[in-house]
Amino acid sequence: MSKTKVHRLGDLQLKIMKVLWDSNEATVADVHQSLAGERDLAYTTVATMLRKMEARGLARHRVDGRSFVYRPAVGSDAVTRGMSDHLLDRLFEGNLADMVSHLLTTREVSREELSKLEKLIAERKKSL
Amino acid sequence: MSKTKVHRLGDLQLKIMKVLWDSNEATVADVHQSLAGERDLAYTTVATMLRKMEARGLARHRVDGRSFVYRPAVGSDAVTRGMSDHLLDRLFEGNLADMVSHLLTTREVSREELSKLEKLIAERKKSL
DNA sequence: CTTCATCTACTACCTTGGTAGTATTACCAG
DNA sequence: CTGGTAATACTACCAAGGTAGTAGATGAAG
Numbered sequence: 001m002s003k004t005k006v007h008r009l010g011d012l013q014l015k016i017m018k019v020l021w022d023s024n025e026a027t028v029a030d031v032h033q034s035l036a037g038e039r040d041l042a043y044t045t046v047a048t049m050l051r052k053m054e055a056r057g058l059a060r061h062r063v064d065g066r067s068f069v070y071r072p073a074v075g076s077d078a079v080t081r082g083m084s085d086h087l088l089d090r091l092f093e094g095n096l097a098d099m100v101s102h103l104l105t106t107r108e109v110s111r112e113e114l115s116k117l118e119k120l121i122a123e124r125k126k127s128l
Numbered sequence: 129m130s131k132t133k134v135h136r137l138g139d140l141q142l143k144i145m146k147v148l149w150d151s152n153e154a155t156v157a158d159v160h161q162s163l164a165g166e167r168d169l170a171y172t173t174v175a176t177m178l179r180k181m182e183a184r185g186l187a188r189h190r191v192d193g194r195s196f197v198y199r200p201a202v203g204s205d206a207v208t209r210g211m212s213d214h215l216l217d218r219l220f221e222g223n224l225a226d227m228v229s230h231l232l233t234t235r236e237v238s239r240e241e242l243s244k245l246e247k248l249i250a251e252r253k254k255s256l
Numbered sequence: 257c258t259t260c261a262t263c264t265a266c267t268a269c270c271t272t273g274g275t276a277g278t279a280t281t282a283c284c285a286g
Numbered sequence: 287c288t289g290g291t292a293a294t295a296c297t298a299c300c301a302a303g304g305t306a307g308t309a310g311a312t313g314a315a316g
Contacts, residue, residue: 010303045305066263087215091208097241100228113225114253120229125242138273173275194293
């Protein structure tokens with residue numbers, strides 16, 4: 001089991017993962033392109049990061065001509081889950097209700113969003 | 129406006145902050161003591177970390193005899209908020225409902241917790 | 257063949273969190 | 287006064303994220 005620690009992704013790594021998840025396969029140039037505007041990084045920065053990420057088990061690559069084509073090695077679900085869990089544990093000692101309640105009480109939520117959540121909770125309750 | 133970036137606290141730093149929040153004032157020895165068992169750190173490790181944290185604006189200290197008495201310089205609210213927001217932005221592009229819904233759908237929640245949340249949402253809705 | 261663009265590889269830094277040893281200081285017991 | 291103890295200060299590392307320059311290889315254009 002590789003047990004890739006998927007709960008500690010830096011900002012850049014996460015952004016890169018998102019590109020990979022969206023495109024499923026991407027060359028360094030593709031990723032660099034996708035990130036342009038938002039972040040103005042050197043091409044080599046992206047390349048280096050991708051190599052590091054592969055070493056960490058976050059991505060894999062295959063060779064196409066002279067280029068490396070990267071693809072994600074972990075799913076976005078696992079990452080989202082891992083990172084959320086990490087925060088949940090660290091901040092709320094694993095108490096989910098505490099976390100949700102904190103989220104809900106400390107910021108703006110529209111009536112629509114609340115209704116959506118109400119529906120979600122109702123559904124969830126039924127399936128217990 | 130010190131603008132202390134309060135969204136990136138390491139595991140140890142957060143644990144230390146929790147001790148400070150709980151005790152309001154604590155010496156290095158106190159913190160070290162509080163952490164013992166859970167984590168077996170050298171006394172100097174705690175001392176160093178506290179010094180670093182003070183440099184980062186997370187804590188302050190006053191002198192009592194030969195000892196430093198530390199107190200938090202940022203509230204637990206701000207930290208909880210900052211860290212949650214950071215994750216919310218990074219993972220869910222700031223969409224709160226998405227985050228809550230992810231939390232609710234990907235793990236176990238008891239009927240009681242769901243009811244609690246329902247109530248919370250109802251309250252929230254009223255005050256809009 | 258030569259030149260140029262394009263890739264990857266390697267190396268190098270910087271920052272921050274984490275961890276801890278050594279040095280120094282200062283107080284306290286005898 | 288003399289040890290010993292307990293504090294902080296200083297220094298030193300390591301790992302990981304982030305950033306990028308330089309070198310070397312290779313393919314394409316002329």
